Amino acid sequence: MGVPQKTLPIVFEGVTFAPSGVSLLGPLDFQLNAGQRTVIVGPNGAGKSLLLRLCHGLLKPTAGQIRCGDGAEAKSPEYTAVRQRQAMVFQRPILLRRSVWANALYSLKLRGIPKDQARVETTAALSLFGLEALAKRSARHLSGGEQQRLALARAWVLKPEVLFLDEPTSALDPDATVAVEAAIDQFHANGSKVVMVTHSVSQARRMADECLLLERGQIVKKGPVAEVL
Amino acid sequence: MGVPQKTLPIVFEGVTFAPSGVSLLGPLDFQLNAGQRTVIVGPNGAGKSLLLRLCHGLLKPTAGQIRCGDGAEAKSPEYTAVRQRQAMVFQRPILLRRSVWANALYSLKLRGIPKDQARVETTAALSLFGLEALAKRSARHLSGGEQQRLALARAWVLKPEVLFLDEPTSALDPDATVAVEAAIDQFHANGSKVVMVTHSVSQARRMADECLLLERGQIVKKGPVAEVL
Amino acid sequence: MGDAFAGAAWLVLAGDAVLLGIVQLSLQVSLSAVFFASLLALPVGAAIALYHFPGRGAVIVLLNALMGLPPVVAGLLVYLMLSRAGPLGSLGLLFTPAAMVVVQALLIFPIVAALTRQMVSDLWDEYHEQLTSLGTSRLRAIPTLLWDGRFSLVTTLLAGFGRATAEVGAVLIVGGNIAGVTRVMTTSIALETSKGNLELALALGAILMTLTLLINAMAFGVGELAKRRYE
Amino acid sequence: MGDAFAGAAWLVLAGDAVLLGIVQLSLQVSLSAVFFASLLALPVGAAIALYHFPGRGAVIVLLNALMGLPPVVAGLLVYLMLSRAGPLGSLGLLFTPAAMVVVQALLIFPIVAALTRQMVSDLWDEYHEQLTSLGTSRLRAIPTLLWDGRFSLVTTLLAGFGRATAEVGAVLIVGGNIAGVTRVMTTSIALETSKGNLELALALGAILMTLTLLINAMAFGVGELAKRRYE
Amino acid sequence: DDQKFITLASTTSTEHSGLFEFIVPIFQAQTGISVRVVAVGTGQALAIGCNGDADAVLVHAPAAEQQFVADGCGIDRRAVMFNDFVVVGPKDDPAGVLGADTVAEGFERIAQAKAPFASRGDDSGTHKKELLLWADVGIKPTGAWYRELGAGMGAALNTAAAMQAYTLADRATWLSFSNRQGLSIVFQGDQALHNPYSSILVNPNRHPVKVDLARVWHDWLVSEAGQTAISQYQLNGHQLFTPN
Ligand SMILES: Nc1ncnc2c1ncn2[C@@H]1O[C@H](COP(=O)(O)OP(=O)(O)OP(=O)(O)O)[C@@H](O)[C@H]1O
Ligand SMILES: Nc1ncnc2c1ncn2[C@@H]1O[C@H](COP(=O)(O)OP(=O)(O)OP(=O)(O)O)[C@@H](O)[C@H]1O
Ligand SMILES: [Mg+2]
Ligand SMILES: [Mg+2]
């Protein structure tokens, strides 16, 4: 295991999310463990993206607790440190109004990685996701699939302990999908935790060690993918 | 054929698109005919979305001509009228900062459809795409799949002669994908032209009468789907 | 200072007719100016953001530059137009509140238009293709964008309102600071300053700022409520 | 009018030392004021957009309201501070260009900060979750958002610059309009107006507006070039 | 500062007349001291002096000057020069002031005709003089014809010109004023229109002002050299101020 585990397990205890009174999610009790690739499936509007945001500490639960490996709660300021050891690829990633290169480099600069090292890692990530030729392009002008790859590259360079992926191959062509799935597997092999949302049953079959089926804000099934789907 | 055909065929004659000197697309010579469902496939960055934008008159070709059934050129102001008889669902649809209902109603109001009729059609479209319960929600807070459905509903109410769909089911769950494909088929059955971009080989097989394979801005294959893929 | 302010506040609270009249005229003039200027500046600013025409860059530069139109200059221009010797002299508007509204509207127009142009441009970058596809003409896009950007545009209007309530150079020239007719808060403040009543001047300034604060607080409150409803 | 303007233009072209000195001082004072005010106002405006703290709404309202701080009032406040009888009297800054920079910076600060707050808020709505996920602290998000919004923020700075070059009330009080020392374009215009030299006043106004136009055109040109490079 | 200067607080009318532009260079050539003139409303000039922000003042408001000295703000008030006030009004003179023998009569005619009269309304020396003149004829001016402006002399003249109103002006400002439109002098020459200017040193015991340099100026104004300089200042062939 290349990456030390501190943010896992992520434990949900009676978590609900009801931003304006109406409950969108929960109550949820479950935990995300190290070592497994968890895939979350479910219909549109089930709450999959909200669930990832809660795990990543971007949303605070209305009730209940989310705790992680070293005890930080999603409501607490220490979760910022936890979040720094996670990364997320959003369903609709937001790219900075800068070049592809600057986008990929950005979070490394934030973390104070030395310039030379950051440059090397950025180059590697861009080429892993097939973007090396586009490095100087302005990121906002990329095609849909290219944008999604850049978001993946941007998460990739961070070498997070936990990687949340919200439909990460939805805009990718078949070849790129294969490549990205391979990258994710490599990531998993290095000891990182992968939590992924997908609508593709076949992708879920390929990628899931554990599968969660979410419907109307509730986990209705949980277990090996063959059982759930 | 329910809808009169005036905007078809769309004819590309030596069309290239090179916004800042570098050619992104073409030269292209082909035409989109009435009656067939055309599916465009190809790797990320091939130029599929650019091609739809050119057909829809959102981009002007750098060289060559795009003409449509009644002779209007994509560069000319008359294309505005042509565009009004087309509709497009973008790869990344932009929703107005308004309610779901207001979004779906918006383009009907633009076209001066009487209020009562507009209301009836909006209700029908929202329920066709499974959004009736969300009508009062603010559109920007919808989930990814819900946003895509709203974009579909918004195009649907326009009853266009030509419908451009850029990966229209990429964010949809399997059930919704089936429903949307059925809706598109119904649309086709009513005599409208469907031009659709997809990365899903199986979807291309299901939906294509004619398939275009685009690579690096060039149409490398064109014909029945079985031949192309 | 404390005394002067207490004194001035007392005049307001006690309903001193003269001071209340001045306060009321200030508000009337500035709010009317903002209203009329914005009525034109919002669509014009949006139109410049949306339409491409030869000389568009020059128009944008001009509008941005006119945010720096000195009140004294605006005052002089309107004075020369409205003076008996001027082309509009027969209207008899000089030294009336109407003239003050006109000159303030002239000052505010470029501010609201230029800032609106910028905000609508930014929104248009996002909406451009989608709206065009939906069949929105540029003309029709103007109200759409103004509506969708309304919460941000409030700040633009407040900038214009601030400019109007604060300036003295223009209303002094076209209004003449006539007691009971065209005397407003800023001209009173300038007058007391030139009389050497610095503390009274500051106290009047404090009253004016209090009013401005109240109006801004109201605008903020209404905006927040509306936003909540929308969300 | 034509004559007066030709005369004034001639003075500039012929390099009339007095007029050139006035023009130069105007630019120096206003540009310095914009520079110093923005140095603070850009990050402060952005910080208010990003941070949530008790009383945030009140701070926003205050900032918006202070866009309407009357120059005369700002002038008085700074005068009372810098006067020999005031707390900072020993600095000897009264009736110097430095005092004019201070008072103009005071006037511009709320304008730049309030408009920046609004623009950065809008950008933050879009970037919020993504930046947080990437590990950007709110503090670190300030430069990120200012940089990504730089093309829009230029208009904000131009609004501040316009305010500075246009106002007369504040520089008159703290500068004193001393010939050769603190006389700037707007105070000259006001002076010529009270001498009844309306045409000369307007001609000076035209020169000032020409300068403002030039600076705005430069800002626009630089912005367009930079945008092109970025695109 | 290697350049020696003093700050003088004065009124707009003195500044607008161009007097300082003429005499200050002469003073500077003789003494090496430059004079920075801050020209503001009378009250503000005295307030600036009282706060120690000027080293000397030169104003024309006898009552306010006395108060200034009595309050301990200034010392050593000296008469420097004088000119006179004039009544200006529309050329067609609707109130018939031109035929008046005294300024009092002129004012009475204006009030009787209810002809527009623009009052400075700013507590300046000129305004106080005007109020005295009304008091002398026992009229309390009120009504729509009497417009209390609250403006400096120049601004008041601009306004009066545009509304074709009578007003009281000091001769120096009037002579240097260009935007007369239809205005002209309708009355002048009454002893009651005397307009004396005084120089006062700011009290050095209150604030650390440059009293030594200021005194050089103060003395120079009433010296042979200063008085000559004042008498030599002309605008369009008119002498504006008469040295005492
Ligand atoms: N801020 C919000 N305010 C109100 N409702 C919201 C908000 N965010 C999400 N929702 C609603 O919560 C529900 C779940 O949203 P979520 O984005 O988690 O769905 P999802 O499972 O990811 O769906 P999809 O497969 O379409 O991406 C949706 O119905 C959505 O409209
Ligand atoms: N405005 C632009 N300026 C520069 N390059 C652009 C612009 N728009 C698109 N491109 C480039 O043109 C290429 C084709 O873009 P397009 O969006 O058509 O791809 P696509 O085939 O739809 O890909 P995807 O499957 O990823 O959606 C991409 O490499 C993209 O980066
Ligand atoms: Mg989702
Ligand atoms: Mg695409």
Ligand SMILES: O=S(=O)([O-])[O-]
């Ligand atoms: O320029 S002001 O008139 O507002 O001082």
